[in-house]
Amino acid sequence: MKRISVGIDIGGTNTALGLVDVDGNVLAQDSVKTCADVNDEVKTIADTISKLLQSIEPVEVVGIGIGAPNGNYYSGCIEGAANLHWKGKVELVKLMRQYIDVPTFLTNDANAAAIGEMVYGAAKGMKDFIVITLGTGLGSGIVVNGRLLYGHDGFAGELGHVNAIRNGRICGCGRRGCVETYVSATGVVRTATELLSESMEPSELRSIPNSELTSLAVTQAANRGDSIAKQVFERTGEILGRALADAIAFSSPQAIFLFGGLAGAGDLLFEPTRRSLDENVLSIFKGKAKILPSGLKSNAAILGASALVWGELNQN
Amino acid sequence: MKRISVGIDIGGTNTALGLVDVDGNVLAQDSVKTCADVNDEVKTIADTISKLLQSIEPVEVVGIGIGAPNGNYYSGCIEGAANLHWKGKVELVKLMRQYIDVPTFLTNDANAAAIGEMVYGAAKGMKDFIVITLGTGLGSGIVVNGRLLYGHDGFAGELGHVNAIRNGRICGCGRRGCVETYVSATGVVRTATELLSESMEPSELRSIPNSELTSLAVTQAANRGDSIAKQVFERTGEILGRALADAIAFSSPQAIFLFGGLAGAGDLLFEPTRRSLDENVLSIFKGKAKILPSGLKSNAAILGASALVWGELNQN
Numbered sequence: 083m084k085r086i087s088v089g090i091d092i093g094g095t096n097t098a099l100g101l102v103d104v105d106g107n108v109l110a111q112d113s114v115k116t117c118a119d120v121n122d123e124v125k126t127i128a129d130t131i132s133k134l135l136q137s138i139e140p141v142e143v144v145g146i147g148i149g150a151p152n153g154n155y156y157s158g159c160i161e162g163a164a165n166l167h168w169k170g171k172v173e174l175v176k177l178m179r180q181y182i183d184v185p186t187f188l189t190n191d192a193n194a195a196a197i198g199e200m201v202y203g204a205a206k207g208m209k210d211f212i213v214i215t216l217g218t219g220l221g222s223g224i225v226v227n228g229r230l231l232y233g234h235d236g237f238a239g240e241l242g243h244v245n246a247i248r249n250g251r252i253c254g255c256g257r258r259g260c261v262e263t264y265v266s267a268t269g270v271v272r273t274a275t276e277l278l279s280e281s282m283e284p285s286e287l288r289s290i291p292n293s294e295l296t297s298l299a300v301t302q303a304a305n306r307g308d309s310i311a312k313q314v315f316e317r318t319g320e321i322l323g324r325a326l327a328d329a330i331a332f333s334s335p336q337a338i339f340l341f342g343g344l345a346g347a348g349d350l351l352f353e354p355t356r357r358s359l360d361e362n363v364l365s366i367f368k369g370k371a372k373i374l375p376s377g378l379k380s381n382a383a384i385l386g387a388s389a390l391v392w393g394e395l396n397q398n
Numbered sequence: 399m400k401r402i403s404v405g406i407d408i409g410g411t412n413t414a415l416g417l418v419d420v421d422g423n424v425l426a427q428d429s430v431k432t433c434a435d436v437n438d439e440v441k442t443i444a445d446t447i448s449k450l451l452q453s454i455e456p457v458e459v460v461g462i463g464i465g466a467p468n469g470n471y472y473s474g475c476i477e478g479a480a481n482l483h484w485k486g487k488v489e490l491v492k493l494m495r496q497y498i499d500v501p502t503f504l505t506n507d508a509n510a511a512a513i514g515e516m517v518y519g520a521a522k523g524m525k526d527f528i529v530i531t532l533g534t535g536l537g538s539g540i541v542v543n544g545r546l547l548y549g550h551d552g553f554a555g556e557l558g559h560v561n562a563i564r565n566g567r568i569c570g571c572g573r574r575g576c577v578e579t580y581v582s583a584t585g586v587v588r589t590a591t592e593l594l595s596e597s598m599e600p601s602e603l604r605s606i607p608n609s610e611l612t613s614l615a616v617t618q619a620a621n622r623g624d625s626i627a628k629q630v631f632e633r634t635g636e637i638l639g640r641a642l643a644d645a646i647a648f649s650s651p652q653a654i655f656l657f658g659g660l661a662g663a664g665d666l667l668f669e670p671t672r673r674s675l676d677e678n679v680l681s682i683f684k685g686k687a688k689i690l691p692s693g694l695k696s697n698a699a700i701l702g703a704s705a706l707v708w709g710e711l712n713q714n
Binding site for chain 2: 162209210224226227229231232233234235236237238239240241243244245247248255256257324327328329331332333334335336362364365366367370371
């Protein structure tokens with residue numbers, strides 16, 4: 083019987099589920115609204131898994147992997163996730179196993195992306211690498227010696243909250259100058275707004291109300307040659323390159339993968355990032371760590387979550 | 399027969415050697431001048447080990463651990479160490495094994511200190527911690543899941559060269575603003591000099607020629623209540639606390655140990671460091687990682703190097 087793992091990606095709005103084989107083929111998938119009550123959520127997930135299992139040939143479910151904001155690998159709990167309605171400490175793994183009693187692993191979405199990259203993506207065969215997820219914020223999954231770096235409490239790998247600019251932009255975490263206030267979809271919009279205020283240079287971005295400005299609009303403007311929009315990516319890449327230079331001094335990875343919507347800007351982002359990294363990295367690390375796009379093209383969140391299961395089974 | 403490991407600490411001026419049992423007792427030790435030629439050095443080390451072995455009851459030598467500047471664990475080589483006379487890439491482990499053919503491990507001095515802390519010191523039983531060595535520069539050994547973080551190339555853990563101040567002090571590495579230009583014995587002297595220039599406040603440090611100013615003199619002045627000297631430690635601790643806040647966001651350790659001469663300043667350094675860490679760390683990490691003094695009191699360098707052997711044997 084074919085062996086599959088269930089990959090579940092819980093987001094603030096939707097929960098995506100898929101049945102994935104060891105080669106990364108998604109045999110069946112679905113998406114449901116994330117429930118306001120966690121008990122409803124778990125029941126909905128279990129029902130959806132049953133439905134998906136009935137839609138394909140019989141398989142053996144070897145485990146469930148869940149990626150969710152603030153998901154803690156050690157405790158199996160989600161605690162204080164800003165974008166979820168569930169209050170307090172939610173024992174998600176325990177609740178899930180009341181419905182489906184298979185090995186179940188939980189971690190945050192960036193860690194799941196890193197394991198996905200290692201199991202199915204461009205980090206196959208690598209033992210030391212970092213995945214940077216560029217969404218509303220900046221997440222990171224750090225792999226050291228073939229294993230995710232969870233740290234003492236399970237929350238390691240918060241590169242989005244390393245300081246980039248002393249007394250810089252206000253961050254959602256309550257502090258100032260965190261990397262993600264500059265390097266993220268939100269950060270790009272903030273930088274665009276800042277640059278629009280700094281000069282009177284014409285720009286198509288001036289015709290978009292601030293509340294409607296998106297990183298995609300900035301990307302498209304830059305691709306059409308808009309000077310302000312191009313400068314936004316220069317600044318973003320410069321700050322990301324400096325942050326990565328420091329990350330390399332820490333864990334000396336073989337590669338750093340950029341994942342998520344903003345990474346789709348391609349050379350607009352990669353080129354200044356690589357240049358800034360090269361300018362700022364310690365000489366013994368120069369030219370070593372490559373900045374690469376993720377190798378996970380579609381269903382990345384489901385793949386990442388399901389990869390947690392294969393990743394764990396490979397280690398034991 | 400008692401099992402011992404040989405710990406060797408190679409410095410720019412002296413090489414210290416010791417025979418150490420699994421409990422961290424140094425059964426015999428010696429110190430020799432570091433030779434300008436590496437072949438002479440290896441022969442001198444081998445002769446000294448023989449002499450030490452003859453001075454005690456018969457033992458089984460299970461391995462040799464070497465801590466040296468730029469020592470690379472993977473390659474067994476020293477490459478481009480600024481403070482050693484040996485040019486090019488020196489195959490130290492290979493040369494050593496021509497004299498004594500036992501498992502031989504090489505790493506840099508900060509990594510050796512971290513393993514020493516785990517095997518014999520205050521990090522016993524810990525799986526995730528960081529050791530910061532405060533000497534002429536700032537070195538670091540990062541332990542993740544019970545193993546040293548070597549990274550892809552063996553050079554991970556260069557926290558002394560993470561950026562602390564954008565466009566800050568010139569560093570020996572050729573860049574600007576590295577943490578070690580502020581937080582190290584040398585950094586303390588530079589900060590003292592800077593503070594003496596910033597105000598006309600009286601200070602006993604004004605009577606010491608700049609070329610004779612040391613971190614010990616600053617420590618002693620601070621202990622006598624000298625205001626400028628106390629401010630030096632405030633600034634040093636503030637920058638160290640910020641750097642540690644970022645290191646915690648990376649690897650979320652259980653504790654961070656401060657090791658080396660400058661750590662002997664005690665509360666003068668620890669108190670502002672802890673305060674700055676608490677002010678700057680991401681809220682989910684607040685109060686978690688403790689800033690502690692090293693538990694290795696004497697022979698720390700020999701112990702650290704010898705611990706490499708026990709650390710490796712425990713893993714296999």
